[in-house]
Amino acid sequence: MLFLLLVFLISLAAGLLGVLTGLGGGVVLIPALMLLLGVNIHYAMGASLIAVIVTSSAAAPTFMSQGLSNLRIGLFLETAAAAGAVAGAILLSVVPSQFIGVLLGVVLLYSAYLSSRQKDDVTSERPSDPIAVRLGMEGEYPTADGIKVYRVYHVLAGTGLLGIAGVLSGLLGIGSGAVKVLAMDRIMRLPYKISTTTSNFIIGITAAASAGVYFTRGYIDPGLTMPVVLGVLAGATFGARVLLRAPSRILRLVFVIVIAVLGLQLIAKSIGIY
């Protein structure tokens, strides 16, 4: 009972963090379950994959009713992510779990780096990528100075990166929110809030692409996944409501340190020096 309560509390924190940072939660959940509670990496990955689906589904209604998620951009990018996720899940059977541990650690460190940077939205006067114009991908979003139109750049480069995000998602049981936000925020130059909410819309679909493989391989244990689902649901629901007030710099710094420490510990554990 105490064990399940601890799993619930860790998942609550992961769900909150996942929504607030746009990272999806899984990337924090797996190392936390492994390092704090000694859960095996496969069970942690299975529970995390479902947690990604929960985070995405719980926050989506809030974001969608505010018109923040750009479905056209999201689904266009998801074609690459879903295909990548299936490939990643197939690769699982040939990749050793130490390698998966190290890879996850690297993704964590990278996520920490990404979250530590300032998120200033740069508005550019250059016209959008012709593909984006043709497909009607540009949108509007609320800012302090009223509704603004945002432009969309480098659609194909962003899509390629989403393919990689998909492979990582299938291979690690995470939402790869960090890579998705990077593609949309840095490469396609979408406003940060549009990137995180659009990423949130598609991570659930990407995770669903590898869920079948995870289920039949026995990664998804009902006993462990139950408190994870409930905890993440509570954390993500709350997180989506407070996202409009972006987290303060101190809070962000705490996130970065937690994520970086987990990443280093995971790498150390995976190569056997911890």
Added chain:
Amino acid sequence: MTNAEKELEHVIQKRMGRILFWGMMVCTAIILTGGALYLSEHAGAKANFGVFITSQNQPRTLSAVVKGIVSSNGGAIIAAGILLLVVLQYVRVALSIGMFVRMKAWFFTGISVFILGVLLYALIV
């Protein structure tokens, strides 16, 4: 996009959000029910997730889940709730197809159909 189209897209998105919300509620209720049963079945048992055992008594096929539900096994009911959560993602893509058809956005209709195809393909690999 014209303003009327934007308005339509926003209205449909809101509706999709509501469907997702209620879908989540149903899945959560099922998982809570299964969870309560699971806890009563495993009362006093020590949690052990340290070692990955594939032969563990855990439903891994659809028929095992159905059998488990019939015998009101807590773990199988939780698994059913989890599988419904996955199915909800398929619904999300299907609803997007519906939205783009209504907006006569054929390119995005095709894209959404492709994604649904990938998800269905993933079930048979």
